[in-house]
Amino acid sequence: MSPATGLSWLGIARLGLIQTALGAIIVLTTSTLNRVMVVEMALPAMLPGFLVAIHHFVQLARPRIGFGSDIGGRRTPWIVGGMLLLAVSGVVASLGTVLMAHSVYLGSAVSFLGFFGIGLGSGATGTSLLVLLAKVVAPERKPAAATLVWFMMIAGLAVTAGVSGHFLHPFSPARLLLVTGTVSVLAFSITLLAIRGVEPSGVITPVAKEEKPAFLPSLRRIWQERQARQFTLFVFVSMLAYSFQDLILEPYAGLVFGLTPGASTQLAGTQHAGVLLGMVAVAASGSLFSRHGVTLLRAWTVGGCLASALVLLALASGGLRAEDWHLSANVFLLGFANGAFAVAAIAAMMTLASAGEPGREGLRMGLWGASQAIAFALGGFLGTVAVDVCRIWIETPAHAYGLVFTFEALMFLIAAWLGLGIGKGNEKTLPEAAPRFGDIAVREVMPGSN
Numbered sequence: 001m002s003p004a005t006g007l008s009w010l011g012i013a014r015l016g017l018i019q020t021a022l023g024a025i026i027v028l029t030t031s032t033l034n035r036v037m038v039v040e041m042a043l044p045a046m047l048p049g050f051l052v053a054i055h056h057f058v059q060l061a062r063p064r065i066g067f068g069s070d071i072g073g074r075r076t077p078w079i080v081g082g083m084l085l086l087a088v089s090g091v092v093a094s095l096g097t098v099l100m101a102h103s104v105y106l107g108s109a110v111s112f113l114g115f116f117g118i119g120l121g122s123g124a125t126g127t128s129l130l131v132l133l134a135k136v137v138a139p140e141r142k143p144a145a146a147t148l149v150w151f152m153m154i155a156g157l158a159v160t161a162g163v164s165g166h167f168l169h170p171f172s173p174a175r176l177l178l179v180t181g182t183v184s185v186l187a188f189s190i191t192l193l194a195i196r197g198v199e200p201s202g203v204i205t206p207v208a209k210e211e212k213p214a215f216l217p218s219l220r221r222i223w224q225e226r227q228a229r230q231f232t233l234f235v236f237v238s239m240l241a242y243s244f245q246d247l248i249l250e251p252y253a254g255l256v257f258g259l260t261p262g263a264s265t266q267l268a269g270t271q272h273a274g275v276l277l278g279m280v281a282v283a284a285s286g287s288l289f290s291r292h293g294v295t296l297l298r299a300w301t302v303g304g305c306l307a308s309a310l311v312l313l314a315l316a317s318g319g320l321r322a323e324d325w326h327l328s329a330n331v332f333l334l335g336f337a338n339g340a341f342a343v344a345a346i347a348a349m350m351t352l353a354s355a356g357e358p359g360r361e362g363l364r365m366g367l368w369g370a371s372q373a374i375a376f377a378l379g380g381f382l383g384t385v386a387v388d389v390c391r392i393w394i395e396t397p398a399h400a401y402g403l404v405f406t407f408e409a410l411m412f413l414i415a416a417w418l419g420l421g422i423g424k425g426n427e428k429t430l431p432e433a434a435p436r437f438g439d440i441a442v443r444e445v446m447p448g449s450n
Helices: 009-040 046-072 076-099 104-136 139-167 173-195 215-224 226-244 249-257 261-324 327-352 361-393 397-419 437-445
Strands: none
Touching (some): 009 104, 009 139, 009 173, 046 076, 046 104, 046 215, 046 361, 076 104, 076 173, 104 139, 104 327, 104 361, 139 261, 139 327, 226 261, 226 327, 226 361, 226 397, 249 261, 249 327, 249 397, 261 327, 261 397, 327 361
C-alpha cells in the first residue's frame, strides 16, 4: 500500500470480507437461534428477545475496546481476537439452544454466556475494522468504501441465511451445532486471510507504559470535544429514527392497505432495494469528495434525514387514502433516503475519527458505535410500544400508525438539525482542507497518530 494512494479497492474488498464474516455469525445467532427457540423448542419469544438484547447491551463496551486499540497502536489484534471470540461464542450460543431441550435453565445460562461473548466479539471486530478503514482508505474513497463494506455485510447476512437454512433441513440439534460450527470456522479463517498484510507495519508505536492514560479521563476529554459529542447525539437520534419502523411497517401495510403476508414481505424487499440504491448513489459521488470533502458527506447525511422525514409524512398521510396510494413507491423512496443518509453517516464517521485530539480514533469510533448499537436496540422495541399505546386511544389503525410515523419524521428532522454541524469547526483536520491524500497520509501513519 502506497501512502500516496491509500488502500487499493482490492484491499478494501478484503476488509469487507471481514464484515461479511461478522454478518454470517450474527444472522445465525440473532435470527436462526431465535426461530429455533420459539418454534422448535416452543419457548416464550421473550427468551430470545432477552438474549439478543444482551448482545446489544454489551455494545456499551465499544468505547473501552476502541480505547484499548488506541493504547496498543494496532487494530489487527483486536479484529482477529474479536472474531475469534465471536466465532467461539456463536458455537456456545448454539450449544445453549440445544441444551434447552433438556434443561431450560442450563441452556439459558450457557446461551447467556454465548450472547454476551457475541456482543463483545462483534464490538471489538466492528469498531476496530472501521478505525482501520478510516486510517488506510484515501479520503475520496471513503463514501464508496463505506458502501462496499456495508453491502458485503448484508451479503453475508443473506447468503448465510439461505445456505444455512438449506443445510438445517431437516432440523436436528446435531445439524444446528454442525452448521454453526462450520460457519464460525469459515468466518474466522476468512478474517485471518483478509487482514493479513493490510495494516501498515513498522510505523505505529504503541503508547509507552508510563504514558498510558486512564480510560475514564480520556473518555471525558473526548466528550468535551464539541464535534465528537454532537456526532454521538446525531448517531443516536438518527439511528433510533432509522430503526423505529423496523417492526411496524409490515403490520401497517397489512392493517391499513390490506396486503397479504406474502405481499408485505415483498414490500420489505422493495425497501431494501431502495436502501441499496441510496447507498450506491452516495458511493457514486465519491469522485467529488476530493474537492468537497466532508461538506459532501454532510449534504448527503442531512439531505437523507430530511428526505426520510418527508417520505414518512407521506407514508402517514397515504394511509388516509389507502385505496389510491402507491405504497410500494413510497416505501422504495423511504429505503433510498434511509440508505443514503446511513452510509453517508458511516463515511462521515470514518472521516471524523481522526478529528480532534490525536491518538483517540478508536475511542471516538467506539463511542459512536455504542451509540448506534443502543439506538438499534431501542428503536424497534419503542416503535412497537408507540403503536400499541396509540391504538389504546386511537381506534382507526391508519391514524394510530400515522401518528407514530409522524413522530419518527420529527426524530429525523432533529437528526438533520444535528447533522448540520458535522465537520464544522474541524476544517483544518478534515480532508476538505487537504485535497491530496498524500498530504495527510504521512501524518496518519506516524507514531502516535492512532
